[in-house]
Amino acid sequence: MISSFSVRLCVLRASVVLLLALVAIGAATAAEPLKWGADAEGGAPYIFLDPEDVSKTKGFEVDLAAALSKAIDRPIEFQQYPYDGLISGLNRGDIDLAMNGLEITPDRLEHVRFSRPYYVYTLQLTARADETRFQTVDDWLKLKLPVGTLSETAASRYCEKNGLPLSTYDGQVEPYQDLALGRLDAVLADLPAAVAYARSNPALKFIGDPIEPGYYAIALRPKDEELAKTIDAGLDSLIASGELRRIYEKWGIWNADQEGLQAARSADDFLKQSAAGFSMANVFSSLGKAAIVTIQISVCSMCLAMLLGLTIAICRLYGPMPIRVFAVVWVEFFRGIPVLLLLYVLYFGLPTILQALGLGMTFAPSNIVVAIIAFGLNYSAYEAEIYRAGITAVPQGQWEAAASLGMSKKLTFKRIILPQATRIILPPVTNDFVALFKDTSVASAIAVVELTKQYQMLAKSSLRYMEIGLATAILYLVMSIPLGYLARRLEARWGKSL
Known part of the structure; x- marks a missing residue:
C-alpha cells in the first residue's frame, strides 16, 4: 500500500516538472525570433x-x-x-x-x-554634372525628359502622375549607371539612395532641393x-x-x-x-501604352531574327567551309545562352568594355534598342534552324527540274525553292512570333516597361492581382490571336491549309 508521503512526493515532483516545462515553453516563446x-x-x-x-x-x-x-x-x-x-x-x-x-x-x-x-524621406533629382538644360525641378518637369527610378516607389508614382517618360529599375545602382552613360536625362529617387550613389560621384550632381516628403x-x-x-x-x-x-x-x-x-x-x-480610387479605365490606358512597347519590341526583333536567320541558314547550307562553321557556331551560341544574360551583357557590359578601351560613350543604346537586338540575336538561331529544315525539305528534284530549264542556282532558290520552303516554315515561325510576345517580359530586367512589367507595377501597387491580370491576359490574346488567324489564312492561300 502506497503511503501518503509517497503520494505527496510524486505530486510535488510532477508539479515541479510541469512548472519547469511551462517556464521553458514560455522562455522559448519569448525568445522566438521575428x-x-x-x-x-x-x-x-x-x-x-x-x-x-x-x-x-x-x-x-x-x-x-x-x-x-x-x-x-x-x-x-x-x-x-x-x-x-x-x-x-x-x-x-x-x-x-x-x-x-x-x-x-x-x-x-x-x-x-x-x-x-x-524615417522622413524626400525625393532628390539627380542629373549629369554637365547638364545645362534644367537647373530646377520645375524646369525638368516642363521639359518632360526621360527619367529613371525604382519601381513601386513614391518617385515612380510622382513621375507617372506628371506624365514623364519613365524607366523603372529593380536595383538602385543601375539607374545612376544609365544616367552617367547618357541613357537617361535624370534620376529621381529617395534621398538616402541619392546620397549613397550620386553625391560622391563627380559625374553626377543634385538638381534643386528635395521634394515630396514621405515616411518609412x-x-x-x-x-x-x-x-x-x-x-x-x-x-x-x-x-x-x-x-x-x-x-x-x-x-x-x-x-x-x-x-x-x-x-x-x-x-x-x-x-x-x-x-x-481604382479605375479600370486608367488600368487599361496604362496597359495599352505598355502593350505598344511590347508590340514594338516583338515586331522589330522578329524582323531582325528572320533576316539574320535566313542569312545564317543560307550560309550553313551553301557557303564555303569557314562560313558553314561560323553559321553552326552562331546557332549553337545564341541558342545555348539565356536571353537574360544577353540583355545584361549588351546593356551593362558592352558600354563598360568600350569605356575601358577608351571609346567613351560612343555606343550606349537605349534599353528598347538593346532589347530588340538581344531578342533578334537569340531568335535568329531558332529561325535559322527552321529555315534550314524548310529549305532541305523541298525535294531535290526541284533543283534538277529548274536546272534543266536553264535557271541559275540563285534564280532557282529565289523563284522555286524559297516559296515552297516558306509554306513549310510558316507554322513554326508563327509559333515563335507568339512566343516572342511573351518572352519580351524578360526585357524588364533592363528597365523596359512592357506589358508584363506594367501589370506587375499596377497589381503590386493596388494588390488587385486578379482584375489587372485578367485585363493583361486580354491584351496578350488581342495581340496573339489575330497573328494565328493571319498565319492560317496565308497557309490556306498558299495551298497548305490546316
Whole structure:
C-alpha cells in the first residue's frame, strides 16, 4: 500500500516538472525570433551585402533592426525576400515584419498595419554634372525628359502622375549607371539612395532641393496589434535616447526633417488621406501604352531574327567551309545562352568594355534598342534552324527540274525553292512570333516597361492581382490571336491549309 508521503512526493515532483516545462515553453516563446523581410539586392544605404564578407549584410536598416531587437528584448532575424513581394509575403506569413524603405501609402494601409514612422524621406533629382538644360525641378518637369527610378516607389508614382517618360529599375545602382552613360536625362529617387550613389560621384550632381516628403515605417499584419505596439514602443525609445539619430548620422542620412519624428505617434499622423480610387479605365490606358512597347519590341526583333536567320541558314547550307562553321557556331551560341544574360551583357557590359578601351560613350543604346537586338540575336538561331529544315525539305528534284530549264542556282532558290520552303516554315515561325510576345517580359530586367512589367507595377501597387491580370491576359490574346488567324489564312492561300 502506497503511503501518503509517497503520494505527496510524486505530486510535488510532477508539479515541479510541469512548472519547469511551462517556464521553458514560455522562455522559448519569448525568445522566438521575428522574421524580418527585406531585399538585400536593393542596395545601400538600406541593406546590402558586406563587400568584405558577403555572408553578412550591412546598412542603416540592419543597424536599426539590431537596435530595435535590444529595445524590445526579442531577436530579429533577417530573411531575404523580394522587395515587390514584401506585402504579400507578410500577409502569407512568410515573414513577421517588413522593413525595407517601405513608404506609407493609402493603398498599403488597406492591407498592413504600419508602425510609427522611423524615417522622413524626400525625393532628390539627380542629373549629369554637365547638364545645362534644367537647373530646377520645375524646369525638368516642363521639359518632360526621360527619367529613371525604382519601381513601386513614391518617385515612380510622382513621375507617372506628371506624365514623364519613365524607366523603372529593380536595383538602385543601375539607374545612376544609365544616367552617367547618357541613357537617361535624370534620376529621381529617395534621398538616402541619392546620397549613397550620386553625391560622391563627380559625374553626377543634385538638381534643386528635395521634394515630396514621405515616411518609412515597418509593415506588420493587421492582426498582430500587440506586436505592432511593441515595435512602436521600441522605436519610441530609440528616438528618445538618440540612438536612431546616431545610426542615421553614421550613414550620412540624418537631416533636419528627422526632427519631426519625435512628435509623430503613428502612421495616421502623417497620412490623413483616403486610398486613390481604382479605375479600370486608367488600368487599361496604362496597359495599352505598355502593350505598344511590347508590340514594338516583338515586331522589330522578329524582323531582325528572320533576316539574320535566313542569312545564317543560307550560309550553313551553301557557303564555303569557314562560313558553314561560323553559321553552326552562331546557332549553337545564341541558342545555348539565356536571353537574360544577353540583355545584361549588351546593356551593362558592352558600354563598360568600350569605356575601358577608351571609346567613351560612343555606343550606349537605349534599353528598347538593346532589347530588340538581344531578342533578334537569340531568335535568329531558332529561325535559322527552321529555315534550314524548310529549305532541305523541298525535294531535290526541284533543283534538277529548274536546272534543266536553264535557271541559275540563285534564280532557282529565289523563284522555286524559297516559296515552297516558306509554306513549310510558316507554322513554326508563327509559333515563335507568339512566343516572342511573351518572352519580351524578360526585357524588364533592363528597365523596359512592357506589358508584363506594367501589370506587375499596377497589381503590386493596388494588390488587385486578379482584375489587372485578367485585363493583361486580354491584351496578350488581342495581340496573339489575330497573328494565328493571319498565319492560317496565308497557309490556306498558299495551298497548305490546316
